[in-house]
């Protein structure tokens with residue numbers, strides 16, 4: 003249900019006030035002016051000047067039933083309805099299960115002790131003049147509220163919910179011990195007045211139907227007595243009887259719901275006019291409290307109070323938070339706005355700079371009043387601040403107070419020149435039980451909606467008869483006009499009721515729109531909210547008779563206003579409905595709902611995020627672990643693969659090299675064997691032997707380091723037997739060479755390359771060349787492979803440095819590199835030997851030609867051919883048995899078999915020839931043309947001269963052969 007009568011905030015300010023803590027409400031400094039001084043009457047002032055109440059208006063001396071009260075008449079002769087007794091107001095809704103009858107809190111005794119107990123407020127026996135009610139009860143008069151909270155706590159306890167103790171607390175942080183009561187219970191002095199009150203309450207329903215609560219407060223300077231009776235001349239105030247009597251002209255008795263005498267303090271006033279209403283607001287009703295009265299009569303004092311005596315506003319704030327604290331079953335959100343109506347313009351006191359707000363409104367956006375079906379009439383745009391503590395709320399209001407326009411007037415040094423409206427919006431909803439894990443909150447499922455209620459606390463500007471300054475007069479005219487409109491609306495309200503007493507809402511004649519104030523109060527005046535009106539008056543001498551008459555007239559007008567309000571305004575306020583989601587009152591304005599939804603959403607997001615994070619963390623951890631393991635495995639596997647591959651390559655390379663070396667060794671060995679086993683008339687063994695003596699004596703590989711001639715034979719033989727020695731054809735070569743080679747080479751050697759004459763030599767030469775080419779190709783292939791292997795290993799080595807196995811890799815690569823280098827060296831050496839062989843072969847060829855030229859004997863050639871043929875035949879056809887190694891005398895043996903005579907001669911000549919050759923080689927070595935290797939090999943002095951050397955060497959030998967200075971013996975020996 004919308005309040006309708008009060009301004010609504012535009013946009014809430016979510017943060018607490020940032021400004022420095024303003025001072026708490028302080029009483030206005032009332033400087034004595036001549037006029038006010040005239041108004042102030044010394045307590046010791048004689049009362050003789052006061053007129054006695056008119057007996058015509060005095061109540062009968064004996065109490066009488068209310069119904070029997072005479073119908074009072076107004077000063078103008080109109081009949082006033084009787085004011086209903088406070089005791090006739092209804093009880094709170096019976097439907098509220100929390101209401102039980104419980105003993106009052108002991109704390110309430112403190113309050114009771116401070117407040118004189120009211121034995122009876124029965125207005126019987128006193129004729130009433132004003133404020134006579136038709137007796138409609140009101141929630142605000144109902145008792146039992148003090149018990150409801152206790153009972154509510156009791157119910158919560160029985161429901162197993164959290165029990166909140168009721169702390170003793172000050173009702174205001176600024177109370178300074180001047181006022182103290184229980185926040186949980188309060189002793190309603192009214193409630194305890196008469197039994198008839200309870201009876202009437204019990205008969206009423208649970209809504210807020212009833213009259214407004216109208217109270218009158220008399221400013222203290224009117225004088226007082228101990229029993230609450232104030233007598234100031236024509237005036238008599240009896241607080242106990244809620245009676246104000248005027249015995250002057252147009253006098254009469256005015257009875258209200260509450261009449262506060264001068265000695266009644268703010269706390270008492272609050273307790274009686276607002277405390278219950280505030281509680282109702284917290285329960286979901288809209289409530290309005292406003293102070294009405296002539297300037298300087300104590301409206302602001304009553305609403306704001308002082309530091310030592312807080313007024314309605316701070317005490318209400320204290321009770322609001324007390325209620326929240328003691329109601330754990332619900333959750334609340336409070337927002338506050340503060341506006342003023344000054345010269346018929348609305349200003350936001352929370353958006354204005356502090357200090358006297360005059361002239362500060364220029365920068366402010368104009369605030370207008372709008373109306374809708376749900377919210378009623380509201381001001382917009384208006385700043386709202388969400389508050390979370392009494393102190394914060396008090397600061398906000400104090401800030402607004404500082405911005406409020408005040409000025410010194412004839413009757414008030416700090417007169418409020420505007421109507422000020424504090425509006426506290428209370429949002430509440432049922433708090434969810436602490437379900438396990440808070441599923442409900444997270445799912446957004448809530449048992450009920452948000453209830454929005456509004457408490458409006460209004461300090462009206464004081465009516466003023468006259469003003470000296472133009473500005474004051476302008477203000478006064480606006481003030482007076484709005485107050486007049488208010489009075490008019492209230493007056494007409496009673497005429498605009500339907501048969502049930504409800505205000506006729508369609509009554510277009512109600513002049514709400516005639517002033518901002520009535521427009522703003524439309525909802526409250528039309529009965530949508532609980533209303534409590536405090537009318538302040540000041541009675542007594544006002545100095546001059548004219549001033550006094552004027553003052554009395556104002557006071558009577560105030561009393562009449564109060565009476566009209568009491569009779570006209572009928573509240574049918576209902577508890578605000580709980581709205582769900584964006585529906586209901588305010589829709590999106592319901593911050594509690596919005597915040598709750600936001601919280602639910604954020605919590606959901608948080609949960610999702612947390613779960614995701616946890617999942618991510620675990621999965622990441624898991625993934626990392628798995629990844630690490632995988633990578634580790636992969637690395638290991640790669641390293642292993644690399645290692646295996648490397649090992650394989652190395653093995654292959656090793657095998658290839660070994661095979662090649664074996665092959666070469668075998669070949670060489672074969673050559674040696676040939677040299678050793680060669681027999682026959684012509685053999686290079688002698689030469690070989692001598693060469694071996696010269697060049698290979700220190701070598702442990704004598705089989706390799708055979709004589710040049712033997713080598714030549716070896717190569718030739720190898721080329722003959724395994725025409726091309728490549729790895730691919732190795733099997734054949736091996737087959738032939740495995741044990742048979744020595745014999746065949748031997749045979750070959752024994753046969754001699756020159757055995758078959760020139761044609762054979764050419765063929766063998768070709769074969770040797772071919773074999774040499776094969777070998778070169780093979781070596782090139784090996785070199786290529788080695789190069790590839792080296793590159794691969796070097797690249798892996800570089801990779802291996804970054805891997806955990808880099809040590810292994812590096813070690814392997816080093817070993818491979820070392821091996822490669824070794825193999826390279828061996829290959830180079832082998833190549834050198836091959837070259838040596840070539841050279842020796844060429845030398846032998848040259849020597850043979852020399853011999854042929856020297857001897858010119860065909861028989862020799864024939865022998866040589868025979869030997870060669872025999873050698874070739876044996877080599878190709880029948881390898882000798884294993885172990886049948888030829889020995890040096892083979893040649894001799896073969897020579898023997900052929901021809902002992904020439905054989906010896908040939909042997910001798912061969913020896914000589916060998917010797918000559920040795921000498922020649924030695925000469926070459928000494929001359930630097932030939933270099934002797936460490937293993938006995940002989941090569942040309944410079945590698946760069948190798949091609950030349952190869953060409954030159956035969957030439958040298960040829961030169962030797964053809965040299966004219968060659969002695970006969972040499973020629974003979976060569977021939978031999």
Ligand SMILES: Nc1ncnc2c1ncn2[C@@H]1O[C@H](COP(=O)(O)OP(=O)(O)OP(=O)(O)O)[C@@H](O)[C@H]1O
Pocket residue numbers: 029030031032220221222264295296297298299300301302303304411414416417418419462463464465538
């Ligand atoms: N009940 C009271 N007890 C003590 N002092 C009071 C009481 N009521 C009012 N006063 C004093 O009277 C002076 C005027 O009071 P206040 O300003 O509250 O009057 P007002 O009705 O608000 O006037 P205006 O309409 O001009 O603002 C203040 O100094 C205030 O302290």
